[in-house]
Amino acid sequence: ETGVTQSPTHLIKTRGQQVTLRCSSQSGHNTVSWYQQALGQGPQFIFQYYREEENGRGNFPPRFSGLQFPNYSSELNVNALELDDSALYLCASSLEPNQETQYFGPGTRLLVL
């Protein structure tokens, strides 16, 4: 059984650019959530995908968007990057969309210059 995987591990972008981060969910898990973790802080919920649709969103602007594919893998897209977007982006998967333990991937470290 494979765990949650994410790519790339590290990324450097400049302000105004766009970025795509990728996540493969744990085997058998149909729900994927994305979190942003700034240095020294706890993760903050961005959104969740279930059955290829966004079914819950945190306090993030529309320039944060995502996709989920039929194999349950997911992408996080961020447009018009800002310096404050520099963070560790975490993907988590779960068996179902509600009241289920989430298992996290290793994260993608994004640096915006």
Add this chain to the structure above:
Amino acid sequence: EDQVTQSPEALRLQEGESSSLNCSYTVSGLRGLFWYRQDPGKGPEFLFTLYSAGEEKEKERLKATLTKKESFLHITAPKPEDSATYLCAVHPGSGGYNKLIFGAGTRLAVHP
């Protein structure tokens, strides 16, 4: 507003010196409280889920307990490999999705 506060922010222990980490929460309706361990630059690793007041879970040197307003993570006779940031999160009752609200974590350093 749903909120999680962890204390202390940082804790330094000698190997074998037992202690407890605190997680206080305010949430509209608790669906679950979660403890994770996070090593530097890595993703959180799941430790425990607690659902109702009075519940306890144990794993090796760690024991998690839950009351109506807070949770404790007790560490018995810690070893240097227990050094990490310990994160507490709550799943609020609202919404039909897995939104976790995290505290800022407690950074634990265990010295030989």
